[in-house]
Amino acid sequence: MTKQVQELDHVIIRFAGDSGDGMQLTGDRFTQETAVFGNDLSTLPNFPAEIRAPAGTLPGVSSFQLHFADHDILTPGDAPDVLVAMNPAALKANLKDLPRGAELIVNTDELTKRNLTKVGYGKNPLDDGSLDGYKLHPVPLTSLTVKALEGQDISRKDAERAKNMFALGLLSWLYGRPAEGTLSFLEAKFGKKPEIYKANVTAFQAGWNYGETTEDFAVRYEVKPATIAPGRYRNITGNLALAYGLIAAGQLAKLPLFLGSYPITPASDILHELSKHKKFGVRTFQAEDEISAASAALGAAFGGSLAVTTTSGPGMLLKAETVNLAVSVELPLVVVDVQRAGPSTGMPTKTEQTDLLMALYGRNGESPVPVIAAQSPSDCFFAAIEAARIAVTYRTPVILLSDGYLGNGSEPWRIPDVDTLPDLSAEFAFATSADKPADGDFKPFSRDSRTLARPWAIPGTPGLEHRIGGIEKADGTGDISYDPDNHDLMVRTRAAKIEGIASSIPPLAVDDPSGEAKLLVLGWGSTYGSIGAAVRRARRAGHDVAQAHLRHMNPFPANLGEVLRRYDKVLVPEINLGQLALLLRGKYLADVISYNRVRGLPFRAAELAEAIEEVLSHE
Amino acid sequence: MSENIELNQNGPSRLRSLELVPHAGGLAAKDFKSDQEVRWCPGCGDYAILAAFQAFLPELAVPRENVVVVSGIGCSSRLPYYVSSYGMHSIHGRAPAIASGLASSRQDLSVWVITGDGDALSIGGNHLIHALRRNVNIKIMLFNNRIYGLTKGQYSPTSEQGKVTKSTPYGSLDYPFNPVSLALGAEASFVARSVDSDRKHLQSVLRAAADHRGSAFIEIFQNCPIFNDDAFAPVKEPNAPGLIRLVHGEQVRFGPSGSMGLRQADYGSIEAVEASSVPESELIVHDATRTDPSYAFALSRLDGYEFKHTPIGVFRSVERQSYDDAMAAQIDTVRASGEGDLARLLAGNDTWEVV
Ligand code: SF4
Secondary structure, X not given: OOOEEEEEOEEEEEEEEEHHHOHHHHHHHHHHHHHHXXXXXXXXXXXXXXOOOOOOOHHHEEEEEEEEEOOOOOOOOOOOOEEEEOOHHHHHHHHOOOOOOOEEEEEHHHOOHHHHHHOOOOOOOOOOOOOOOOEEEEEOHHHHHHHHXXXXXXXXXXXXXXXHHHHHHHHHHHOOOOOHHHHHHHHHHHOOOHHHHHHHHHHHHHHHHHHHHOXXXXXXXXXXXXXXXXXXXXXXXXXXXXHHHHHHHHHHHOOOEEEEXXXXXXXXXXXXXXXXXXXXXXXXXXXXXXXXXXXXXXXXXXXXXXXXXXXXXXXHHHHHHHHHHHHHXXXXXXXXXXXXXXOOOOEOOOOOOOOHHHHHHOOOOOOOOOEEEOOOOOHHHHHHHHHHHHHHHHOOEEEEEEEHHHHHOEEEEEOOOHHHOOOHHHHOOEOOHHHOOOOOOOOOEOOOOOOOOOOEOOOOOOOOOOEXXXXXXXXXXXXXXXXXXXXXXXXXXXXXXXXXXXXXXXOOOEEOOOOOOOEEEEEEHHHHHHHHHXXXXXXXXOOOEEEEEEOEEEOOOOOHHHHHHHOOEEEXXXXXXXXXXXXXXXXXXXXXXXXXXXXXXXXXXXXXXXXXXXHHHOO | OOOOHHHOOOOOOOOHHHOOOOOOOOOOHHHHEOOOOOOOOOOOHHHHHHHHHHHHHHHHOOOHHHEEEEEOOOOHHHHHXXXXXXXXXXXXXXXXXXXXXXXXXXXOOEEEEEEEHHHHHHHOHHHHHHHHHHOOOEEEEEEEOOOEOOOOOEOOOOOOOOOOEOOEOOOOOOOOOOHHHHHHHOOOOXXXXXXXXXXXXXXXXXXXXXXXXXXXXXXXXXXXXXXXXXXXXXXXXXXXXXXXXXOOOOEOEEOHXXXXXXXXXXXXXXXXXXXXXXXXXXXXXXXXXXXOOHHHHHHHOOOOOOOOOEEEEEEEEOOOOOHHHHHHHHHHHHHOOOOOOHHHHHHOOOEEEEO
């Protein structure tokens, strides 16, 4: 039969199933197909912290949401247009997010009495009318897959496991995704196990054919490629981009890269990635704990490496003493915090922006540290290079804030031309024997007049032998000093050095197309996409709204105070209880309006748009 | 002559921990003395250890700038300030971790860790055991005075049970660590013990440590005259009856005119015996190179802190690839097929063109 084709400008799909159902893989593949097809896209993986929560239970549900469009988009989308539910738990856990009228594909094979009871369904939701408002497609995904694989040389269990590929095939057909990439991916992944490879390919094709032949799917959708800037693209997650940014920074600074790390969700992928790149001479040190990870990195920094330690919030607490020593001895150290929901263990796989104040102030003494925040998955690449630039130029630890959403989320990335990246090696030089004055001793705490950075004199350099430590140092000589005035001078000098970084960063750019806006929406970090989408909505509704987004959280760009004064109202949305707002109030006496939701998820564009409307309505 | 020269199979050539460190001769102890005023209490054992260390460093025959001394926090950890090489006085307990990062990224350095019983065995216990099992090419000198000195006299993880201190007016409840046993349990490839007041012995142990490629652990009995005076008095006399000088390849003899020896006892333990009371063949000949650590462990268990039979010298020195060597080898192997190309890395395999 010929199917009707309906054109859409965007679609949000959510694949949901048991953590063992391969939903992340399914989502990844659909994302790749979509990227290759040329849509703009944004993704939101959402999975339980437990590796294998009990099968079929609500805590075991894993999902992957993908938003793709024929135009440039900023977020993974608020509410799905399509939900694929592989079992009752996935249905129950995700249905509340599904607007009426959305497409709902349910795997009917899993709707057994036992499975239904496990998640508290008294009756089969397919029969009790509770799904009446949706475009329901009941599909026996498991049995169709098993049937398609009849006669193949695999166990029933393996056949059932291929059901995610059946679902992927069906969805790929439904949205006209190119299949070649998935077929070659399967070959690469299962090439060594021909039976499994064959089963997955067969299941994928069976799903595709099912869409084509069954009457249940009468309409096929088309989302045209987006018009985006020309160039070569790839899809990239924040953690991968961050790892690449660190490798690039090492190359650009002409320094060996050293990573000290301890596994922690959601930052471990950076360690995994960097451990692969020995071709670039990257040294990865999986330490016995977070403290040692940071300490080993600081030791490598003393020796002249571009030193990095990566973690998430709970690890940041433990690294604080090393960061503080790095502040005191003034050595470069990039500290990456992929923030997650807290306090304490919190929700390891969920995102938050709650470590900002800890990054700025979570150490004893006056301990100023530059803080950078990445704003999108691909931006993690550039944020890492910027963090490294500041670290080596100013000889200081730098905290780079990413978060779980950025780390695991992905977006298409126009691959940058390596020649356009900044030459970090021009920003600093190791001290040499020539830095020892002819008539006296080398002064390890003398300062560059422009940056206030002290010399980076690495062991092995004759004539510059010196001792550093966490005890207060005399200005210039670096000798131990308990002199009150010297301490005051050193405290102020370290602060001035960090403040001075502001002169090396671009002014905060404000997007205010009409120039008439009275309201500025100011954000930082991973909320960039949702704030941008919300501001677009407000503008479409006829409002003048300005938007600005901070990358440098310490020091702030020099023009921030002036920008804040320019607008009658400043709305600051944050996935915390108002940490940036507190800073703005304290530093600029700016009476900003906070908007806060701390659900472990990115903002929905709709709720932010509502918040904007709300503020505007009080004009 | 070194008491442990037998371990130095390279003879007078380079000490093995220094194979990748540049060579330099002609340095003297004074070249390693910084201009900082040494500030330990009068009579502190740290003075003697510092002097022995400074006098030993020229033997490394490496440039002064290639020596790095890293310490944690505590009285002993002040030592880097007094050695005119590169140094870092770091964070309480963290010196082995910092030194591990430095040594594994800079194989051209000779890296020494200075630590104490509180620093290494309490707050830094985790880093110590992991540095030892990893076998990074660092030399760890643990000054054991069995007390917290810098914080003015609380019991430490090596203090005897029942010790009355400022924080334990009714006596401490903690059972102490035996640092040598601990290091052996942590898979250390080199474990030794010496005494602050025996400069010659201490230097022989330092020499053996420098000749070991990998982590070396050296416990040094150190007297704190202020808060724990004479904690090691029974073994301070050169001919103390309970002091057992281990010399690799030699039969272990000690006591009055060497009348005592060691022999194997039940369950792998070792006991002290009148040498004349057992057949010569049963007397233990010290072998620090035994792969199995049980023998060295049994030696370390001869004595708690009663000092009836206290071995000093090199308990164990076995070959095991050092962590930094393994790390460098892995990088070399991968790089043999070509260096990384940033543009290719960024492009990856799954790309598409937008025109
Ligand atoms: S307190 Fe004890 S260990 Fe510390 S310097 Fe004084 S004597 Fe030495």
